[in-house]
Each structure stands twice: as structure tokens, then as C-alpha cells.
Amino acid sequence: MSRSAHPAGPRHGDVLPEGHYLAPPSDLNALDPKVWARTVTRDAEGVATVGGRDGVGGLDVKALAAEFGTPAYILDEQDFRTRARAWRDAFGDGADVYYAGKAFLSKAIVRWLREEGLNLDVCSAGELAVALAAGMPGERIALHGNNKTAQELEHAVKAGVGHIVVDSYQEIELLAAIAESQGVRQPILIRVTVGVEAHTHEFIATAHEDQKFGLSLSGGAAAEAVRRVLAKDSLELRGIHSHIGSQIFDTAGFEVSARRLVGLLAEVRDEHGVELPEIDLGGGLGIAYTSEDDPKQPAEIAASLAEIVRRECASAQLKAPRISVEPGRAIVGPTAFTLYEVGTIKPLEGLRTYVSVDGGMSDNIRTALYDAEYSVALVSRTSEAAPMLVRVVGKHCESGDIVVRDAFLPADLAAGDLIAVPATGAYCRSMASNYNHALRPPVVAVDADGARVIVRRETEEDLLRLDIG
């Protein structure tokens, strides 16, 4: 992620890009709809609520904390369904939307996807098991991964997954043998490295050349993979796939990627006389973590991707292939917030105030891992106190255990207040750990009718069950 949208006060000693100052928001009590789940608002007493119908009758966060404890991920089911539907509708019948399960997966999520007409990407045996346990039909599942095991491939072929995205020559051989032994002709896509540097954090930009994913387009490995796959009777080559990164805000990278994928389709037609019917442009669309982020809407993205594919195919005299996309973060990210209780508050004279919460890097590793930016708000009440520059930190034994690097909270913040970090639906619970033997928080789904735990909080018994002495 670019740090340019990450202002911080120079008087606090941080090394900063030129000209950026951390200014407190004009209204500390406001819950910007850009970063909060759709049904989040405040009630007449100033307590944040979520769920309800048309902004009334939501559940207040104090009641949620009392019932489910903190920290907890609170997920707005209506928002999830609305976003999933928006993606499906934006692309229409001529395309497939695969939700990237690694962003956050549970049985309830799989059910909602099934009901809203989306497909599902998985990238491990574990994710596949959850998908199947929740009744996702095999043909609506796609399997990814740069190092799938024989067991994972066997399981996927047996489950009849719609396609497997093949990532290496070795996998072509292994999968062909497995499909043959099961007497199946397995549909596949080939993962191609298109050489696009998405403007995002290095660790989540995945289509430049020097990386572990995919087969290089420019180096000829992708074309060679096509040759090898076409020579296997047990593999059915449906098309090609590219995923250029994550938390991307412009479509320029996707346009280059689409152009290069269509170029490969034309080469395949010229060399082999086959027109592959599908291209998959991957996921990676960004969301707003702070009020400064301006993500694009699915309809806009769909229109520009469809147009570029149509145009490139017309100029290559190819029939336009069916498009797939794989949004993860863009669907689930904005739909949840993490609810924490404030504990220790430590003002460091001339520096900043450290606000400790009852979770931390075990429930949100993204700040430590990617320098991710988040916002935070006092949600159990409003306050008219002056803004105070804070760093929200967890309770783990690491000084890098930071949840929100720089933010403002009211100066009268006190132990026992509830604060919440919005836009934690993606890559927080799914990357959660038991570091320091923390108990991973529950995911509580809220809809118009109430709240329901969809993933329960871990217990000490859960930890001890794995530790067999």
C-alpha cells in the first residue's frame, strides 16, 4: 500500500512523505459510510448500532459486547449480500464471479454466496472442505495454489470442481495422472504471469515476473504450458488466468493484463487452432480503509473490463471469451468491524498516546505485515472532547503489535470504552493466529432480525485439545 495516503504528524517524529500532516477529522463522532458496513449508524444515545431495517432497530455495540464479548468481528450480513449481488449483477450472465474464500470463509459465507449466485475460489484442502461442508456444488468451486499437493488435487477432482487453476509444469503432469486415474477429463485454467506491477504493496502484487505464482507470458512458459496441457487427454484447457495483486484502485493494471491475456489467446489460436473460451482476470480491487481511499464500484469495473476484452478480441478477430473475476476483499472487507474494549491508556509526553485493546496482531496482522492503514472510532458513546493523537496497540509481546498506527480518538477516552476498527472483514479472521495463546475472536453476523455467531470464539479447551502433551 502506498504510504502517501497515510499522513502522520511530523511533530511526533515519524519519517513522512513530504507535505502530509495528520489532521484530526472535523467530527470525531462521525462514522464515515465509506469505511463502515452499510447498516452501521448511531442511535439517539450516540451508541453505534448495526443491522436493523433502513437505519432503525439495529443492535447496539454495548449489547453485542455484553452478549458476545470482545474482541469480536461483527459482520453485517445484509451488506455482504448486497455487495455479492452487486458484483454478480455488474457482470451479468456473460461472466462468472468467484468469491476468493481466502479473504474470509465460513459455512455461513458459503451459504450466502450460494444463495446470491456467486461461485467460490478455494486455495487449500481446508477451504475446499468448508465449501463442500456448506453445500457449495463442486462445479461452482475453483481451486488455486502454487504448490497443491497430490491429495488436494485428488480431493478436488473427486469433488468435481469446476476448474483447477494450474500453476506449474509439475502440476500439469500430476493433475493429468490423477484425472486419468479417476477416469475424468478435468477442466483447467493456466495461471499466467502477465508482467504487470500493480501499484500496491510488494508482498501483495503478484503478476510481476519475479515471484512464485504463475507461468511467465513473456518468457514463454505460459505458451509451453498450453502445449503440455493440450497433449493431455485427461485435461480440458478452458482458458487462462491472471491475478495481478490486491488493494488496487485503478483499472489500468487490469487493462494491460486483459490485453496480454487476449494476446495469448490469439497465439494459442494461431499455433493450435483452438479458441479458448474463458479468461479469468483475478481479484484485487481495493476498498476504503480510511476516508481518503476511493474505491471503484463493481459496475464501473465490470464495464471497463468487458469493454477492453471486447475491443482486444475484436482486433485479434477472436470470439470474446467468457470473463471470470475473483473479488475477495471488495466483497467481505467493508462488511465487518472489529469491536475492542479499551484497556491501558499510556500518554507519552511529546510523542503520542498508546491505547491498548484486548486483541491485537493475533486478530489483525495486516498493520504489522503490510503497513496497512485503518481507521478507528469510539463506538460505545459519543464525545465532545478534543481529538487526541493515538496509536492503537494490542496486548501481545511485540512492540510491532499495532492495530492502527495513527488515528484520533477523543481525549476523554477511558478504560472500558468500546472502540471499533472498520473494514476488517477481509484477511483479519482468516489470518488470525494464536500468538501468545490468544483465543481467536468470534465472527458475529448481524442482520435485520438479530445477531448470530457464525464462527465461535476459541476457548482454552480448544488450545489444550491440540496440545497432547
Ligand SMILES: *Cc1c(COP(=O)(O)O)cnc(C)c1O
Ligand atoms: C487473493 C486472490 C484473490 C482475491 O484477492 P482480493 O484482493 O481479496 O480481491 C483472487 N484471486 C486469486 C488467485 C488470489 O490469489
